Amino acid sequence: MVPLGCRSENGVAIGDGQSHRKWHQYPAIPARIKPYRSDQRRVTVGVALLQSRPAAKMGISPSNQQPSIADVQPRTFWGHLRLESPRETLLYFASLALVAATVFIPRLPPLADYPQHLAVADVARRLIDPAAPEHALYSVSFFTYNGLFHFVVSRLGVVLPIEFAGRLVVAIALVGMGSAVLALLRSLGRPPVYAFLFVPALFSFSVAWGFINHSLCLFLGTTALVCIVHALVRPSIKLAIVTAVLGLVCAFAHVFATGVLCLLATAIAPELAWRHVSGARRAVRWRRAALRVVVALAPLLIGGIYDISVFLEQYDWNPDSYTDPALEGMSPPCWKKVVFFGTYVTGALWDKTDMVLVWLVVAVLVAIVIAGRQQRRRGEAPSGPAPVYGPLVALTVAYFVVPMVFIGTHLVFPRLAQVLLLTAIMVVPRLAGAVANQARRWAVGLALATGLNLCGHAVGHAIETNSASRVIDALPAGRRVSSVMYNAGGISFQLTSLVHVAAYYGTRQHGEWAYSFARFFSVPIHFDTPQPPWPKKGWEFRPRDYNARCNYARVYDVVVVGMPRRQKHASEEEVRSFIFKQDASIPSLIAHEGRFWAFDTAGIPADGTY
Numbered sequence: 001m002v003p004l005g006c007r008s009e010n011g012v013a014i015g016d017g018q019s020h021r022k023w024h025q026y027p028a029i030p031a032r033i034k035p036y037r038s039d040q041r042r043v044t045v046g047v048a049l050l051q052s053r054p055a056a057k058m059g060i061s062p063s064n065q066q067p068s069i070a071d072v073q074p075r076t077f078w079g080h081l082r083l084e085s086p087r088e089t090l091l092y093f094a095s096l097a098l099v100a101a102t103v104f105i106p107r108l109p110p111l112a113d114y115p116q117h118l119a120v121a122d123v124a125r126r127l128i129d130p131a132a133p134e135h136a137l138y139s140v141s142f143f144t145y146n147g148l149f150h151f152v153v154s155r156l157g158v159v160l161p162i163e164f165a166g167r168l169v170v171a172i173a174l175v176g177m178g179s180a181v182l183a184l185l186r187s188l189g190r191p192p193v194y195a196f197l198f199v200p201a202l203f204s205f206s207v208a209w210g211f212i213n214h215s216l217c218l219f220l221g222t223t224a225l226v227c228i229v230h231a232l233v234r235p236s237i238k239l240a241i242v243t244a245v246l247g248l249v250c251a252f253a254h255v256f257a258t259g260v261l262c263l264l265a266t267a268i269a270p271e272l273a274w275r276h277v278s279g280a281r282r283a284v285r286w287r288r289a290a291l292r293v294v295v296a297l298a299p300l301l302i303g304g305i306y307d308i309s310v311f312l313e314q315y316d317w318n319p320d321s322y323t324d325p326a327l328e329g330m331s332p333p334c335w336k337k338v339v340f341f342g343t344y345v346t347g348a349l350w351d352k353t354d355m356v357l358v359w360l361v362v363a364v365l366v367a368i369v370i371a372g373r374q375q376r377r378r379g380e381a382p383s384g385p386a387p388v389y390g391p392l393v394a395l396t397v398a399y400f401v402v403p404m405v406f407i408g409t410h411l412v413f414p415r416l417a418q419v420l421l422l423t424a425i426m427v428v429p430r431l432a433g434a435v436a437n438q439a440r441r442w443a444v445g446l447a448l449a450t451g452l453n454l455c456g457h458a459v460g461h462a463i464e465t466n467s468a469s470r471v472i473d474a475l476p477a478g479r480r481v482s483s484v485m486y487n488a489g490g491i492s493f494q495l496t497s498l499v500h501v502a503a504y505y506g507t508r509q510h511g512e513w514a515y516s517f518a519r520f521f522s523v524p525i526h527f528d529t530p531q532p533p534w535p536k537k538g539w540e541f542r543p544r545d546y547n548a549r550c551n552y553a554r555v556y557d558v559v560v561v562g563m564p565r566r567q568k569h570a571s572e573e574e575v576r577s578f579i580f581k582q583d584a585s586i587p588s589l590i591a592h593e594g595r596f597w598a599f600d601t602a603g604i605p606a607d608g609t610y
Helices: 039-052 086-101 114-126 148-156 162-187 190-203 212-233 238-252 255-275 280-297 298-315 334-339 341-347 353-377 392-401 415-425 433-473 502-509 552-554 572-583
Strands: 136-139 480-485 524-526 558-562 588-594 596-600
Touching: 039 190, 039 212, 086 162, 086 433, 114 136, 114 162, 114 212, 114 298, 114 502, 136 588, 148 162, 148 212, 148 238, 162 190, 162 212, 162 415, 162 502, 162 572, 190 353, 190 415, 190 433, 190 596, 212 238, 212 255, 212 415, 238 255, 238 298, 238 341, 255 298, 255 392, 255 415, 298 334, 334 341, 334 392, 341 353, 353 415, 353 433, 433 502, 433 558, 433 588, 433 596, 480 552, 558 572, 572 596
Parallel strands: 480 558
Antiparallel strands: 136 524, 558 596, 588 596
């Protein structure tokens, strides 16, 4: 039996048989409590003492007499980035580095929309020079909620090669997100080793599709959430300032991801605030908790006001851009959102191994929950702060309610799957003994397997697409380029990572490229001159619809062709006939390597169609 007043390392009264410690290690028994020979009477008096003292003064959560998050929160910046041992810390950041290396291995990173964002950033870089000729074609306005990547890369591009600057920012977003997840778990008093279980979701659906501003915003938003968690436990002016700055930067980066941050913060705040305030009466405690919630969340209002201001301005420009008449509200049934959850978390690799790793993470989480319940029933569960369930509930509801097409934006609800997995990791119980060691080995193994798997596929992607990069380098400068890409998704990365390959021409040769994102109000670069209307049958995603005689093809008259893999050894005559049909003899060949070709189609007659 443990003497009254004994405390565990977390400062909480214990009675689990650890009486082997020496008496002088524990605080003295209060003078008003007399020792009793009966263990039963001693426990009774101990309970009375606990009930007579304010829980907050004893370092115990007022709600459930468990160790409070305040007792275990790191007090330093670097403390948030440490795991339970130097070896685990090294392994964790090694796995993050392997994931980030994916964007450096091939010459064309396997990110679908990334080439467009990089080309827009390069235009912004060139517009820094008042004498740049691009001023005749483009204007720039960073009053937007989809512009952080373009702003940062355009400034880094002044001192670094623009393509390296773009890769560097993507890598920072990946490593930063992994670091922020670790810091969030540490701030909530959750086992830091569980951060390994998030690594298979790091190269997410959003990253693979090249939604770079969204990914940057999730990294910064998770960091802001760490500050909010600290503010709910120990409010301070410094935390409020940092939260306000991060919230504003998030609002500048991506509006939807900022909404996800606000949802998470709103879901986590009431529960944490209630745990870390006290009051003689319930009404007093409710008022104090509400005040703490307001203090912690109020700094996010600055970013919210910014995004509303941007929306009002852009809505006046074009109200139709915020709806898709044909697809608005479209969404798969809920059962498909469950069955294809692994696809919506990642879905990047052709052989589905990334999805297998995600489902293994889900299986490990379920096994941890089952093992945790068994240990609680046997009284073997280790002590520690209770998890916060609000974010899991909120993200689960959002995942099933938000459609695929929302406010004119496509591929919306899959962006929530990665965050939903994070909220599940935040609530699984801590384990003890051999089961904990087994869970630890699984978590570390899955993280390292993810990094090695992605690097291996990046090597395969480089072998497949580096020839396309060399064809782009061979194009003449100052032209207008389009692309006709069959099998735009590779045998390593299945998404259409080559569909916007013409945008690399804009970055490297400073020409114009078809289907430019500069047409969209949400990015900071806009056309100042009228542009040809997009064709009714666009060949960006449907290469078989390419019509060399239509008006759009006549404007963008240099075309990069990616032949189907089954025709990768086709002769030049076969390629000409396959792509240009009756005009096969007119285009002149510019470059060819592997299944990639480039032609100058000037001279093909226009048929006046769109």
